[in-house]
Amino acid sequence: MDYKDQYESWVTNGYFDEETREALIAIKNDEEEIKDRFYRNLEFGTAGLRGKVGAGTNRMNKYIIRQATQGLADFIVEKGQDYMNRGVAIAYDVRHYSKEFAKEAALVLAGNGIKAYLFEDIRPTPELSYAVRRLKTAGGIVVTASHNPREYNGYKVYWEEGAQILSEIAAVVEKNIESIKDFTKIKILDEQMALDQGLLKILGREIDDEYVEKVKGLSLRDDINKGIKLVYTPLNGTGNIPVRRVLHERGFQNVWVVPEQEMPDPDFTTVGYPNPEDTKAFAYAEKLGKSLGAEMIFATDPDCDRVACMIQGKEGEYTALNGNQTGAVLIEYILSSLKEQGRLTGNDYIVKSIVTGDLGKAIAASYGVKTFETLTGFKNICGKVNEMEKRSDQSFIFGYEESIGYVAGTFVRDKDGVIASMLLCEAAAYYSSLGKSLLDVLEGLYEKHGFYMEKLISLTLEGIEGQKRIGRMMKEYRKSFPKKIGDMGLIQYIDYAEGISVDVINQKETTGNIPVSDVLRYFFKDGSWYAVRPSGTEPKIKIYIYTKGATKREAQEKIVIFEKTIMDLLHGVV
CATH class of the missing domain: 3.30.310.50 (Alpha-D-phosphohexomutase, C-terminal domain)
Incomplete structure (x- = not known):
């Protein structure tokens, strides 16, 4: 079926709702738009689905969500009743239709007899990874497009160890999805029936509390300057509550949040492209930081799995650290602290991607810590941790990649902006107590390692x-x-x-x-x-x-x- 036939099918098939048909009829004279929406099916890879929201096979919409979830459900059903009973945890971010897409996924799982654990409201992506491990579910789903522009949404799938699925599982799920030619064959249960039958459970504060305690447990020092001035922006995303809560409970006294970017905003009105790798995302934070004399400003992306920072220089201006530089500073802080405390075992390792720089590797080597390299993406970084956990006595310390993703600890198997924010603020506060900024620390690392x-x-x-x-x-x-x-x-x-x-x-x-x-x-x-x-x-x-x-x-x-x-x-x- 070519793209024109696909278009006609969606316009005329009574399965698709009136809003969808009207949106498609509105583009009936736009050949290029029709082609772009229907020339292919939105590709399901190891990163799941990601695309612009809209009607069509090459767009994110509730029908594509249903189709993808049915493909996942078929895989879980094939694994047997135990996997069905263990179920799937589901989280979502602030984007347009995220809540609706997450509920659609939950009800398709329920329609297939698979228990769904759905968070009551927006949550950071790494908390989903924690929930999978904590609840011992068969897998997880996060509805998010991370830092993509506002027109996008996405759908990521996790497996039982809490990491995103690797290619061997993704290939089976993708094959299942491709076999679904008739949307009416997708199984979906009414929400109230799913609740009544125990196939839909709503997750709330209890998981939040446990996750926050685990994050705080990664703290390395208390001999730090907790009065350090910090400015934070969640970029209107999911990080606002958990990041602020962790820092508050850790005793940081001077944390200001950019008011225009505090609350959820699916249009990201003040920032447009909500990617903290782009220093333009710091415009509001930089202005507030200068007015307060903040030593560091930092931002998490909308689903709070990544973090970036800018450091105040001697002239009061802010200098951005890129992902490699931030990773290097964190590695130095973590390893120097562990060494001082006698907690390095000699069997410790870090993991980075093949497109991440080598300064972190050089720092790790100076502490006798190994570095493993993986393909790009935290599914591979945490996949390596999963692999090592099964076959060796080596101890994982830190994983990172150049695109501002970091994780420490073993209770989350994905990049974690909440963990990284706490450790970054702690590092800034520790070096501040020594009269140094993170820029000074970085310069010292260059002098030592090249x-x-x-x-x-x-x-x-x-x-x-x-x-x-x-x-x-x-x-x-x-x-x-x-x-x-x-x-x-x-x-x-x-x-x-x-x-x-x-x-x-x-x-x-x-x-x-x-x-x-x-x-x-x-x-x-x-x-x-x-x-x-x-x-x-x-x-x-x-x-x-x-x-x-x-x-x-x-x-x-x-x-x-x-x-x-x-x-x-x-x-x-x-």
């Missing part, structure tokens, strides 16, 4: 043609990557899609133990490297450039050379 600089470049290419061009860029780069950049010669490259690692110097190719993903990495003799990959959740191709130099200036000059060489090649692909 100047690691980085730049992330994202090319956004929307729509069908954009996706095709991204594919052509990856194909062309595989064939025509530069063997030399400036005076730096290539010594190794890894093609994760092809599963090969090539020693350029010795002309030796090896295979095996290379996880499969559409990622290219190129390494140079001086310790610099870069990676190219398409985003798994956004219409972007991403370039990660990492350089190392004896001075900051040297490392930054290398970035300029790398960027020009790489981008000239990519822009040449039309």
Whole structure:
């Protein structure tokens, strides 16, 4: 069935409600819009679903939610009655239709005889991971589009260990979804019947209280400056209550919240693109911070699984720390504290993604702590923790990636903006008591371990043609990557899609133990490297450039050379 037939089916089929049909009739003369909405089914990958809200097969709507949940339900039913009884925990964020989508998912699960635990109101994504582990459910669902623009929503699936599903489960669920051609065959139960039959349970304060206590239990020090001035913005998302509660109960006395961004707002009116990686998201926080003389301002994204910060400099201006820098500072704070307390065991490890910088790895090595690398995404980072937990006596300390995601402890198996916010504020308060800012700490790490600089470049290419061009860029780069950049010669490259690692110097190719993903990495003799990959959740191709130099200036000059060489090649692909 082509996109025109799909469109006609949705317009004429009585299963779809009047609001949906009216929205589709309104675009009947817009061929490109019809095509974009129906040229494909919204793809279900290991990141679940993510797309613009609207009517159509390539959009987020209640029918696509029902279809995806039926695919998950079929998988759980195949696992047997025990998994059905254990059920699925469901959380949702502040976005348009998040609450409605979460309830649709719960009622489809109930319609299949699977118990659903639905949070009573918005909750941070990491609390869902905690709930899965605490309640010992078969899995979990979070309705969120994280930091995407307001037009988007999403649907992420977790499995029994509390981490997002990996490819082997996602592939089965996706196959189940694709087999559902008739929406009327989806099983769904009335809400009151689901409650009466015990197939729908509402979660409230009890899980919140336990989760907050667990977060506070990760605290490392009390000899800190609890009077440090901090400004926080939840960017109108789910972090407002849990982050403030944790900091209050930890005794922080001077935490101000940006009033315009305190309460839930699905339109993100004051920020537009609610991504704290983008310093423009800090405009309101920076203004408030300057008026108060705050030493640090920090922000969590709408589903509160990521956190970013800006630090007050000597002139009163704020400097943003990127994800690699924040990760490095947290690793130094955590490991130095554990060492001082005699709590490092010699079998400790951290986990980072393959596109995350190497400064954190160098810091960990200086404390005798191992670093493991995984594919991009916390499903892989926490998947590694799950794997290690089953087969070794090594102790997990910290996981992170360059895109401002961090986790500590073992009660959550996803990036956690609540945990990271507490540890970040604690680190800032501890170093403040020593007369240092986090900028001073970072500079000290550079002096000790080398100047690691980085730049992330994202090319956004929307729509069908954009996706095709991204594919052509990856194909062309595989064939025509530069063997030399400036005076730096290539010594190794890894093609994760092809599963090969090539020693350029010795002309030796090896295979095996290379996880499969559409990622290219190129390494140079001086310790610099870069990676190219398409985003798994956004219409972007991403370039990660990492350089190392004896001075900051040297490392930054290398970035300029790398960027020009790489981008000239990519822009040449039309």
